[in-house]
Amino acid sequence: MTEDKPIAKPMIDDATCEKMALMFSDEVYLPDDADGFFDLQAAQRDLQLELNATPLTHPKRRTELMQAFFGAAGEGLYLEGPVYANWGSNTYWGERCYANFNLTLVDDGDIFIGSHTMLGPNVTLVATGHPVRPDLRYRGAQYSCPIHIGENVWIDTFTPTHTLRPRATGMQYT
Numbered sequence: 001m002t003e004d005k006p007i008a009k010p011m012i013d014d015a016t017c018e019k020m021a022l023m024f025s026d027e028v029y030l031p032d033d034a035d036g037f038f039d040l041q042a043a044q045r046d047l048q049l050e051l052n053a054t055p056l057t058h059p060k061r062r063t064e065l066m067q068a069f070f071g072a073a074g075e076g077l078y079l080e081g082p083v084y085a086n087w088g089s090n091t092y093w094g095e096r097c098y099a100n101f102n103l104t105l106v107d108d109g110d111i112f113i114g115s116h117t118m119l120g121p122n123v124t125l126v127a128t129g130h131p132v133r134p135d136l137r138y139r140g141a142q143y144s145c146p147i148h149i150g151e152n153v154w155i156d157t158f159t160p161t162h163t164l165r166p167r168a169t170g171m172q173y174t
Contacts, residue, residue, distance in 0.1 A: 017063070019022065023090075023108050028131055028143045031108070044069065044088050052082040057124035069117075074115060086128070094151065109144025123155055 010075030020037075022029040032127065066073040074095035075143075076147040085091060085105035086102040102122045105111055113119075128144040130137050158160030 005038060013143060023144050024146075026143065026145055028136060028141045030139060030141055044085075048083065048085060048088055058075065062101075071110075080121075090127070091125075110140065110146040112146065112148045114149055116152040116153045117149055120154070120156035125149075 005137055023031075036085060047065060047069040051062065051069055054062050056062070062079075063073070063077075066077055067078065069085075069091055070091050071089050072092040074093045074097060076096040077093050078097070079099045080101045080103075082101070083099065083103045083105070085107050087107050088105070090107040090109065091105050091111040091113070093113050094117065097113055097117045098121075100121040101121040103119055104122075104124040106124065106126040106128050111125050113126050118159070125147055127147045128142055129144050
């Protein structure tokens with residue numbers, strides 16, 4: 001790990017943009033590898049690995065990595081490692097957010113986390129699911145719905161299709 005190594009966000013081409021549009025459509029889709037779709041996800045995972053390996057004693061580098069990895073990383077974002085995400089780029093953090101150890105973000109769909117929100121240990125935010133129909137699951141189909149978490153929220157467990165309003169406390173939502 002080098003402090004001065006530049007961080008580049010992975011580039012998204014037109015074919016990948018089309019595939020990602022399916023992810024955000026709230027419709028069932030097949031996540032196949034259209035023109036390097038998984039290459040983009042792999043590049044995001046490389047950023048995740050570097051973020052998780054960067055010591056807390058290097059806060060500037062951690063901030064740079066969070067800004068490159070996430071769709072938005074508000075000022076004062078503090079994450080205890082490790083953090084896991086399908087993409088990272090589909091998660092948007094407000095200011096002064098905190099997440100404890102082992103945060104998992106299944107962010108094939110967008111995840112919006114309001115400012116001053118705190119996430120407890122082992123929280124999993126799941127914006128993606130798999131159909132109930134066995135024939136679709138057999139083909140590997142999935143769908144994604146956004147998660148919106150309001151400002152000044154504390155959560156210990158959360159699942160899709162819930163909206164927590166400002167100043168709420170969420171515990172074991174299913």
